[in-house]
Amino acid sequence: xxxxxxxxxxxxxxxxxxxxxxxxxxxxxxxxxxxxxxxxxxxxxxxxxxxxxxxxxxxxxxxxxxxxxxxxxxxxxxxxxxxxxxxxxxxxxxxxxxxxxxxxxxxxxxxxxxxxxxxxxxxxxxxxxxxxxxxxxxxxxxxxxxxxxxxxxxxxxxxxxxxxxxxxxxxxxxxxxxxxxxxxxxxxxxxxxxxxxxxxxxxxxxxxxxxxxxxxxxxxxxxxxxxxxxxxxxxxxxxxxxxxxxxxxxxxxxxxxxxxxxxxxxxxxxxxxxxxxxxxxxxxxxxxxxxxxxxxxxxxxxxxxxxxxxxxxxxxxxxxxxxxxxxxxxxxxxxxxxxxxxxxxxxxxxxxxxxxxxxxxx
Amino acid sequence: xxxxxxxxxxxxxxxxxxxxxxxxxxxxxxxxxxxxxxxxxxxxxxxxxxxxxxxxxxxxxxxxxxxxxxxxxxxxxxxxxxxxxxxxxxxxxxxxxxxxxxxxxxxxxxxxxxxxxxxxxxxxxxxxxxxxxxxxxxxxxxxxxxxxxxxxxxxxxxxxxxxxxxxxxxxxxxxxxxxxxxxxxxxxxxxxxxxxxxxxxxxxxxxxxxxxxxxxxxxxxxxxxxxxxxxxxxxxxxxxxxxxxxxxxxxxxxxxxxxxxxxxxxxxxxxxxxxxxxxxxxxxxxxxxxxxxxxxxxxxxxxxx
Numbered sequence: 247x248x249x250x251x252x253x254x255x256x257x258x259x260x261x262x263x264x265x266x267x268x269x270x271x272x273x274x275x276x277x278x279x280x281x282x283x284x285x286x287x288x289x290x291x292x293x294x295x296x297x298x299x300x301x302x303x304x305x306x307x308x309x310x311x312x313x314x315x316x317x318x319x320x321x322x323x324x325x326x327x328x329x330x331x332x333x334x335x336x337x338x339x340x341x342x343x344x345x346x347x348x349x350x351x352x353x354x355x356x357x358x359x360x361x362x363x364x365x366x367x368x369x370x371x372x373x374x375x376x377x378x379x380x381x382x383x384x385x386x387x388x389x390x391x392x393x394x395x396x397x398x399x400x401x402x403x404x405x406x407x408x409x410x411x412x413x414x415x416x417x418x419x420x421x422x423x424x425x426x427x428x429x430x431x432x433x434x435x436x437x438x439x440x441x442x443x444x445x446x447x448x449x450x451x452x453x454x455x456x457x458x459x460x461x462x463x464x465x466x467x468x469x470x471x472x473x474x475x476x477x478x479x480x481x482x483x484x485x486x487x488x489x490x491x492x493x494x495x496x497x498x499x500x501x502x503x504x505x506x507x508x509x510x511x512x513x514x515x516x517x518x519x520x521x522x523x524x525x526x527x528x529x530x531x532x533x534x535x536x537x538x539x540x541x542x543x544x545x546x547x548x549x550x551x552x553x554x555x556x557x558x559x560x561x562x563x564x565x566x567x568x569x570x571x572x573x574x575x576x577x578x579x580x581x582x583x584x585x586x587x588x589x590x591x592x593x594x595x596x597x598x599x600x601x602x603x604x605x606x607x608x
Numbered sequence: 609x610x611x612x613x614x615x616x617x618x619x620x621x622x623x624x625x626x627x628x629x630x631x632x633x634x635x636x637x638x639x640x641x642x643x644x645x646x647x648x649x650x651x652x653x654x655x656x657x658x659x660x661x662x663x664x665x666x667x668x669x670x671x672x673x674x675x676x677x678x679x680x681x682x683x684x685x686x687x688x689x690x691x692x693x694x695x696x697x698x699x700x701x702x703x704x705x706x707x708x709x710x711x712x713x714x715x716x717x718x719x720x721x722x723x724x725x726x727x728x729x730x731x732x733x734x735x736x737x738x739x740x741x742x743x744x745x746x747x748x749x750x751x752x753x754x755x756x757x758x759x760x761x762x763x764x765x766x767x768x769x770x771x772x773x774x775x776x777x778x779x780x781x782x783x784x785x786x787x788x789x790x791x792x793x794x795x796x797x798x799x800x801x802x803x804x805x806x807x808x809x810x811x812x813x814x815x816x817x818x819x820x821x822x823x824x825x826x827x828x829x830x831x832x833x834x835x836x837x838x839x840x841x842x843x844x845x846x847x848x849x850x851x852x853x854x855x856x857x858x859x860x861x862x863x864x865x866x867x868x869x870x871x872x873x874x875x876x877x878x879x880x881x882x883x884x885x886x887x888x889x890x891x892x893x894x895x896x897x898x899x900x901x902x903x904x905x906x907x908x909x910x911x912x913x
Contacts, residue, residue: 299816301812301815301816320815321812321815321816322815322816322817322818322819322820323818326816327816327817328812328813328816330809330812330813332807332809334807334809334810334812334813336810336813336814336828337810337832338831338832338909347814347817347827348817348818348819351818351819351823352818395813395817396816396817399817399818
């Protein structure tokens with residue numbers, strides 16, 4: 247049954263004294279979805295996760311899981327399990343005992359318990375390490391034990407609180423792939439909290455971007471990346487060129503703006519845009535601008551001069567000065583066409599697709 | 609000439625050996641701790657050795673006969689009075705230490721988990737009874753438990769008893785109550801320290817995996833604080849076995865402990881060797897008991913999982 251709601255968050259706020267950690271969050275997470283809460287530290291994403299888990303109670307609003315309101319239900323009686331940021335592996339127990347911890351209460355019988363522990367350990371590729379002590383594990387292994395310990399409970403929702411932040415880059419990238427594969431295999435709803443946009447983009451079905459206790463945008467990764475609703479979201483999800491633009495006309499869901507180099511552009515109106523505003527921002531991602539070689543032609547192009555370049559291996563970053571723009575443009579160009587040969591000071595023409603231009607609320 | 613060469617060769621070999629010895633990490637370690645080690649040796653080991661030596665001698669009025677004999681151990685182990693006193697001392701110290709831990713654990717738990725910003729204030733408050741002398745604290749229990757004491761008049765005022773009871777003071781229970789009160793704070797500290805070290809996320813994890821507060825306490829908090837519990841038990845048990853002030857003041861005839869007997873042998877009894885033998889036996893028994901407590905609790909801790 248696709249699109250069935252699993253977690254319904256309605257008008258949830260959390261206040262600590264006069265400080266609002268979370269302000270009026272409304273959100274629906276679907277069954278079997280890999281959902282990410284993305285934002286900088288202090289944006290309220292962990293607070294929201296902890297309220298879904300039942301460790302914190304909302305000041306206002308309600309949370310329902312699988313149709314059941316969770317008001318007053320403590321964490322130990324919720325159909326959720328959590329992978330903690332510090333993993334919280336019980337130091338006095340070995341791997342088997344850690345994974346079986348929650349099963350003990352269910353009184354499954356020794357054989358069934360054994361079977362489920364082995365199954366969970368196999369899911370996280372830890373078979374055969376059951377007798378290891380908790381203190382004899384590497385960071386990656388601890389993370390897998392924490393994952394197995396939660397999965398073995400067969401929760402309706404698995405909550406992950408920055409599970410990869412303590413791992414080194416290589417392992418983190420490997421675990422991203424594995425987490426995604428695991429989620430597809432078990433079909434459980436995953437809710438991931440992260441401040442790493444690549445992690446969120448790479449693993450999620452949908453992402454909620456949060457700032458200062460508010461949810462700024464909820465959408466699929468490509469939508470979030472290509473059609474951010476405002477400058478803050480656009481900026482958080484990687485580099486973007488911002489160009490001041492005059493509003494020519496607003497009409498329903500469309501907006502027409504005008505800038506020096508790009509001329510008149512008609513694009514989607516960002517949600518919550520105030521029609522009275524006369525000036526706004528036009529954004530374009532650096533990789534959506536491409537260098538036009540020699541006499542190559544593009545339907546839409548602008549011209550400028552290279553003022554600086556940064557070599558990053560697979561790409562080169564050009565800083566291009568375009569007449570009429572307040573600021574320079576960033577252009578990232580794949581190096582497989584020899585972009586690294588282009589010198590500073592050279593004139594350059596940049597091709598773009600008008601679809602890549604997006605109007606942003608400030 | 610050959611002899612001289614040999615001598616110098618031997619000397620240089622000696623120098624080399626000394627050189628490597630001093631350069632080895634082990635030797636440096638020993639050298640570094642030697643001042644404190646000597647200090648400990650003089651103040652701790654030497655007196656014990658003197659006591660052990662005495663226990664193998666005999667005393668004839670004022671002179672000590674230094675011929676080796678096991679006679680004192682025979683007396684100490686066969687005389688029923690010493691056996692009874694030792695058994696009572698062990699019973700009292702074991703009861704006191706267990707009671708103390710049971711009383712101290714909730715206090716330590718409260719301070720650690722609910723003390724908030726005032727943890728050190730709470731710990732400070734706990735030390736307040738120690739500002740008065742140990743003797744005064746024991747004496748005040750006499751005031752509470754005595755014939756005309758607070759407890760008796762209170763119970764009479766409530767109409768629970770008609771005349772003052774003599775069963776509160778001058779018996780084993782009076783010793784147990786007094787010692788438990790006197791040592792409670794010593795048990796709070798090690799338990800508090802071990803509770804402070806428990807990662808609170810582990811308790812959230814236990815809750816997340818379905819445990820209520822009691823289960824998560826028994827399965828996570830308690831096993832992780834066992835080292836604190838063990839040290840609290842030992843800290844209280846070991847000194848209370850040898851306590852003789854409290855039994856003397858509130859114990860009466862039924863509260864006499866082994867230390868009183870040892871004191872008598874050294875003073876009025878004028879039999880140092882017997883006193884020494886009793887001391888050595890007490891030390892041995894306490895060591896064995898402490899070791900078995902550590903062992904039993906460790907095993908029980910393993911079982912809980």
